[in-house]
Amino acid sequence: MRIASPRASKKLPTVRDESSVERLYYELRDRAMRYDFKPGSRINEKGLSEELGVARATLREALNRLSSEGLFEFVLNKGFFRKAISVDEVFDLYQVRIALERRAVHLAVLRASDADIAAVKAYWVGVMQRAQDLSTGDLVLADEEFHRRLVALSKNKELVSFAEMVTRRIHVARHIDIEQLSAWNLKAFDAHINVIDLVAHRRTEEALQVLTEHIDVSLKRAVEIAKEMVSRFFLVDASTSLRAADATPQGGAVLEANTA
Numbered sequence: 001m002r003i004a005s006p007r008a009s010k011k012l013p014t015v016r017d018e019s020s021v022e023r024l025y026y027e028l029r030d031r032a033m034r035y036d037f038k039p040g041s042r043i044n045e046k047g048l049s050e051e052l053g054v055a056r057a058t059l060r061e062a063l064n065r066l067s068s069e070g071l072f073e074f075v076l077n078k079g080f081f082r083k084a085i086s087v088d089e090v091f092d093l094y095q096v097r098i099a100l101e102r103r104a105v106h107l108a109v110l111r112a113s114d115a116d117i118a119a120v121k122a123y124w125v126g127v128m129q130r131a132q133d134l135s136t137g138d139l140v141l142a143d144e145e146f147h148r149r150l151v152a153l154s155k156n157k158e159l160v161s162f163a164e165m166v167t168r169r170i171h172v173a174r175h176i177d178i179e180q181l182s183a184w185n186l187k188a189f190d191a192h193i194n195v196i197d198l199v200a201h202r203r204t205e206e207a208l209q210v211l212t213e214h215i216d217v218s219l220k221r222a223v224e225i226a227k228e229m230v231s232r233f234f235l236v237d238a239s240t241s242l243r244a245a246d247a248t249p250q251g252g253a254v255l256e257a258n259t260a
Contacts (some may be wrong), residue, residue: 024054024062032071033171037082043072044078070169086238090226093170094219099150101161101215102208105195108153109204121196128189140171146192151200170222188214 031037034216049059063080066072108117127134127142134142144167151163191214198207 020054021058021061024058027052028062029071029168030067032066033168035082036150039082040084041082041228042078043082044079051121069165069167083228087223087226090170090222091219093166094215094222096218097163097166097170098212098215099161100166101147101211103209104151104154104156104159104163105199105211106154106204107156108150108199109202109207111155112153112199114200116153117196117200120153121193121200123149124189124196125191131189143189144171150196150199156233187216 018131037043043063045056045059045063049056052059060080064074067080068076071083072080074080085092124146127139127146131139147167148160148164151160154160191210194210195207198210
């Protein structure tokens with residue numbers, strides 16, 4: 001009996017490795033938060049995919065996700081760029097942060113247990129006890145973690161998610177703020193204890209007042225820091241451009257820098 005030759009079967013789609021996309025997402029997010037990619041610079045997709053050992057499609061998926069979170073932006077026919085620093089954007093983000101954390105505190109007073117609140121306070125007390133031994137980076141992460149835990153007391157997952165997105169986008173401004181350790185930083189750290197104590201005593205209005213003043217002053221500092229960030233990156237870019245110009249033969253073109 002003759003068996004008919006089967007038709008050429010279509011290639012089955014491969015199962016996407018979610019874990020590799022996720023790992024790549026976090027790697028690129030961390031680089032973006034450290035500003036390893038300079039603001040306004042174009043992402044060299046070919047070089048970056050080769051460096052990280054991933055397919056271009058996987059890289060683009062991670063970049064698209066980060067673009068939706070405001071760390072990168074896509075320009076048609078040009079590719080992905082590290083989003084440029086905007087003083088107005090930093091100002092707007094801090095206003096969003098105030099709104100989100102005020103709502104979180106309001107809900108925390110209503111929903112959080114005494115044990116949950118005490119755990120957040122214990123965390124920050126522990127940070128302050130070893131603050132002298134912590135690096136600037138560690139202090140930034142500890143500060144962010146306190147606010148993350150404070151927002152989590154709201155028991156609202158969506159609120160936590162949006163607050164986390166804002167935290168990532170203002171990370172570098174907060175890093176420079178704490179790097180310039182001052183009396184303000186120490187006062188700000190004390191405000192953490194004041195807020196959590198007021199939440200523990202269910203004194204909503206006073207807790208909101210302390211929190212708002214705390215972040216509002218941070219906002220003013222953040223705007224100044226954003227201006228400094230623009231200045232820093234401008235000077236770095238200018239210096240790089242001058243070196244490139246010096247190294248370029250007369251009449252030659254300066255090649256696009258590899259931003260990987």
